[in-house]
Amino acid sequence: MTPLLQVRDIAKFYGGRIGCTDVSFDLYPGEVLGIVGESGSGKSTLLNCLAGHLPPDQGEVLFDTRADGPRDTVTMSEPERRMLGRTDWAFVHQHARDGLRMGVSAGGNVGERLMAVGARHYGDIREQALDWLDRVEISGDRIDDRPSAFSGGMQQRLQIARNLVTGPRLVFMDEPTGGLDVSVQARLLDLLRGLVRDMGLSAIIVTHDLAVVRLLADRLMVMKSGHVVEQGLTDQVLDDPQHGYTQLLVSSVLQV
Amino acid sequence: MKGETMIEIRDLEKSFILHNQGAAVIPVMAGAQLDVAAGECVGLTGVSGAGKSTLMRMIYGNYLANGGSIKVGEVDVARAEPREILTLRREVLGYVSQFLRVVPRVPTLTVVAEPLLALGTPVAEAEARAKELLSQLNIPERLWSLSPTTFSGGEQQRVNIARGFAHRYPALLLDEPTASLDAKNREVVLSLIEDAKAGGAAIIGIFHDEAARDRVCDRVVDVTGFTPVRAA
Amino acid sequence: MSDYNFAYLDEQTKRMIRRAILKGLAVPGYQVPFASREMPMPYGWGTGGVQVSAAVLCPEDTMKVIDQGADDTTNAVSIRKFFENTAEVATTEATEEADVIQTRHRIPEQDLREDQILVYQVPIPEPLRFLEPSEVETRKMHALEEYGLMHVKLYEDIARNGAIATAYAYPVKVEGRYVMDPSPIPKFDNPKLEMAAVQLFGAGREQRIYALPPYTQVVSLDFEDHPFDPSKADHPCALCGSEDSYLDEVIMDDSGRRMFVCSDTDYCQSRRMAGHVGTEGVPFEEASL
Numbered sequence: 001m002t003p004l005l006q007v008r009d010i011a012k013f014y015g016g017r018i019g020c021t022d023v024s025f026d027l028y029p030g031e032v033l034g035i036v037g038e039s040g041s042g043k044s045t046l047l048n049c050l051a052g053h054l055p056p057d058q059g060e061v062l063f064d065t066r067a068d069g070p071r072d073t074v075t076m077s078e079p080e081r082r083m084l085g086r087t088d089w090a091f092v093h094q095h096a097r098d099g100l101r102m103g104v105s106a107g108g109n110v111g112e113r114l115m116a117v118g119a120r121h122y123g124d125i126r127e128q129a130l131d132w133l134d135r136v137e138i139s140g141d142r143i144d145d146r147p148s149a150f151s152g153g154m155q156q157r158l159q160i161a162r163n164l165v166t167g168p169r170l171v172f173m174d175e176p177t178g179g180l181d182v183s184v185q186a187r188l189l190d191l192l193r194g195l196v197r198d199m200g201l202s203a204i205i206v207t208h209d210l211a212v213v214r215l216l217a218d219r220l221m222v223m224k225s226g227h228v229v230e231q232g233l234t235d236q237v238l239d240d241p242q243h244g245y246t247q248l249l250v251s252s253v254l255q256v
Numbered sequence: 257m258k259g260e261t262m263i264e265i266r267d268l269e270k271s272f273i274l275h276n277q278g279a280a281v282i283p284v285m286a287g288a289q290l291d292v293a294a295g296e297c298v299g300l301t302g303v304s305g306a307g308k309s310t311l312m313r314m315i316y317g318n319y320l321a322n323g324g325s326i327k328v329g330e331v332d333v334a335r336a337e338p339r340e341i342l343t344l345r346r347e348v349l350g351y352v353s354q355f356l357r358v359v360p361r362v363p364t365l366t367v368v369a370e371p372l373l374a375l376g377t378p379v380a381e382a383e384a385r386a387k388e389l390l391s392q393l394n395i396p397e398r399l400w401s402l403s404p405t406t407f408s409g410g411e412q413q414r415v416n417i418a419r420g421f422a423h424r425y426p427a428l429l430l431d432e433p434t435a436s437l438d439a440k441n442r443e444v445v446l447s448l449i450e451d452a453k454a455g456g457a458a459i460i461g462i463f464h465d466e467a468a469r470d471r472v473c474d475r476v477v478d479v480t481g482f483t484p485v486r487a488a
Numbered sequence: 489m490s491d492y493n494f495a496y497l498d499e500q501t502k503r504m505i506r507r508a509i510l511k512g513l514a515v516p517g518y519q520v521p522f523a524s525r526e527m528p529m530p531y532g533w534g535t536g537g538v539q540v541s542a543a544v545l546c547p548e549d550t551m552k553v554i555d556q557g558a559d560d561t562t563n564a565v566s567i568r569k570f571f572e573n574t575a576e577v578a579t580t581e582a583t584e585e586a587d588v589i590q591t592r593h594r595i596p597e598q599d600l601r602e603d604q605i606l607v608y609q610v611p612i613p614e615p616l617r618f619l620e621p622s623e624v625e626t627r628k629m630h631a632l633e634e635y636g637l638m639h640v641k642l643y644e645d646i647a648r649n650g651a652i653a654t655a656y657a658y659p660v661k662v663e664g665r666y667v668m669d670p671s672p673i674p675k676f677d678n679p680k681l682e683m684a685a686v687q688l689f690g691a692g693r694e695q696r697i698y699a700l701p702p703y704t705q706v707v708s709l710d711f712e713d714h715p716f717d718p719s720k721a722d723h724p725c726a727l728c729g730s731e732d733s734y735l736d737e738v739i740m741d742d743s744g745r746r747m748f749v750c751s752d753t754d755y756c757q758s759r760r761m762a763g764h765v766g767t768e769g770v771p772f773e774e775a776s777l
Contacts, residue, residue, distance in 0.1 A: 028339050031339060031342075186359070186360040186361050187361060189359055189360075190359050190360070190361050190362055193359060197373070197374065214357075215359050218338070218339075218342055219338050219339075232320075232338055233317060233318075233338045233341060233342070235318050236317060236318055236319065236320060239313070239318050239319065240272075240313075240318065240319040240320055242273070242320065243275070244275025244276060244279075247274065247275055247276055248275075248276055251276070
């Protein structure tokens with residue numbers, strides 16, 4: 001089976017400082033990869049390089065496109081990359097405000113990607129929007145409300161709906177539960193797991209929260225100071241950490 | 257009914273290296289060998305800390321091996337790619353640990369049905385099987401729509417077992433499956449194990465309860481024999 | 489003999505503007521930046537249209553200027569006088585006789601010919617501006633043909649008002665490529681954008697020129713289940729009886745009595761000269777000239 005994503009030797013430097021370096025991995029359809037590390041580990045830099053938000057200084061990111069097979073998204077033209085970002089890829093931001101149009105209604109937010117790829121039937125667009133709001137557990141009677149009237153958890157769920165409406169195959173998530181109340185986090189995690197399984201999504205999730213990663217990710221990559229210090233099955237890395245830093249990280253988690 | 261060898265372990269070795277304690281090396285296993293055939297149940301014995309759970313976790317891929325091989329069906333877990341192990345866990349190898357770890361808020365019925373849903377089983381069929389198991393294990397129907405995180409220890413253990421038996425795994429690892437269960441439920445679990453054996457599953461179990469062990473295990477293996485002598 | 493260079497602007501400026509116009513005609517609907525000059529009227533008073541007209545006028549041309557369809561409003565009169573003084577060209581109120589027509593917010597009712605030029609005054613050239621305030625981003629959207637946001641605006645209209653509420657400056661797609669703001673003409677005029685004359689659009693403050701060559705395909709954006717409707721008031725013109733021209737609503741007195749009359753004054757007059765009379769109109773010969 002062809003990997004959905006093949007990452008080879010990605011590196012990003014800020015002058016003499018290492019953003020991230022020497023990152024290589026394969027991601028297969030249906031797999032969820034977690035990237036953990038503390039502040040400054042380079043995980044967000046890596047995610048942005050992979051998602052096309054930041055140009056890496058080295059390396060390739062080969063995505064198995066529907067039409068042309070594996071293509072390097074780093075050297076792809078900008079129109080193609082933007083098109084990928086609207087259809088086959090999705091990016092869930094840590095702050096919902098960065099991923100939503102706050103001045104547009106919830107229905108408009110969900111419908112935008114559909115309209116961007118040519119949907120021209122108002123009734124159909126609205127119906128799809130209602131369907132997705134239901135899937136992310138937002139009441140349908142809020143379809144015409146602006147996100148500014150929503151709670152943080154609802155905004156985050158709306159962001160997920162907006163991203164998934166075009167059926168992407170790869171979702172990037174940057175601290176998807178950061179800043180949310182604990183009970184709200186639980187609801188969101190459950191939702192994400194269900195969607196990943198039902199839609200056969202692959203996902204790359206950056207987080208500092210090991211509990212999130214244990215619940216959501218099949219595989220785990222641990223980063224420190226821009227380097228990947230360990231990778232493997234999530235439960236193996238967390239239960240039998242090999243690298244000294246991973247051992248420290250795991251033992252530092254507060255038990256409730 | 258014994259069939260082909262389903263689980264084959266050769267020369268298995270493991271050490272823990274504690275980097276934050278001055279890189280202390282703790283060898284826990286050396287030269288482990290084990291064969292389990294389809295339809296056979298092997299019990300692991302040995303004193304506490306001898307490495308029973310460790311061996312089980314290594315077979316599941318939860319712990320890394322430092323040497324040797326662990327073949328489950330066609331896959332050598334000690335050497336396999338993460339996604340091969342993931343596929344193995346989904347289709348072939350089941351594991352009932354001592355702890356129930358679930359996403360909060362998911363109803364018990366869904367927790368138990370999940371292994372079948374992950375295989376693409378239609379929801380109705382998966383839930384029917386889950387209901388059957390929950391009933392057998394005497395979990396009252398009023399609890400099926402609640403998350404098991406609020407249940408008692410015994411109830412959680414029974415949900416854990418139900419989940420472990422939802423899919424007919426060809427290979428099954430059971431870590432203390434009858435712990436914290438009363439006589440009635442212990443009986444249910446033992447008959448589930450016998451049922452699985454009859455269906456051709458290769459089973460490795462850790463049982464503190466000698467009666468239970470004697471009932472379902474065809475033979476026992478003492479892991480103390482695999483424990484390396486540690487430097488004083 | 490005028491002390492001004494022909495049509496006020498120096499020859500180099502006119503050259504620069506003509507280059508921009510040619511680019512605009514070569515890429516219909518694309519907003520071409522140009523170096524808008526300081527004109528002797530403030531921004532917001534038609535400086536873009538005036539610069540474009542100045543660049544395309546020839547000494548033997550006849551010019552017409554209308555504002556909301558009328559030749560006799562203050563702005564139309566001022567601009568017409570401006571060109572009479574600086575270019576000494578003939579001017580007219582008859583659409584048929586004009587070579588260059590400068591207009592604010594309306595398209596003449598009468599069909600225009602291939603040898604005529606229609607110059608529009610444009611306030612905000614960017615149709616996406618209200619949804620996306622960043623110029624960098626909107627330029628990218630045009631370059632990459634990312635127009636999903638435009639339909640989001642229409643979607644929001646329908647969600648909020650039950651129908652697309654945009655009544656003027658209704659966005660259009662040109663030759664299947666660029667989305668364009670046709671200037672604040674009523675949506676009733678949108679179908680006329682497919683015409684035989686050259687159409688030039690000038691925005692002085694925003695410093696953009698765009699253009700539509702003759703017979704360019706112009707399609708108003710809509711949804712399949714909410715098709716574009718070029719609606720107008722459901723009345724005939726009270727003066728000339730016309731059923732298919734765009735009407736102005738005129739409040740007659742304090743009790744709210746109102747009258748609908750053609751917004752295009754030349755059109756109304758032509759019809760009355762031809763003998764058509766509306767409910768409140770008088771036959772043309774009898775009106776004092």
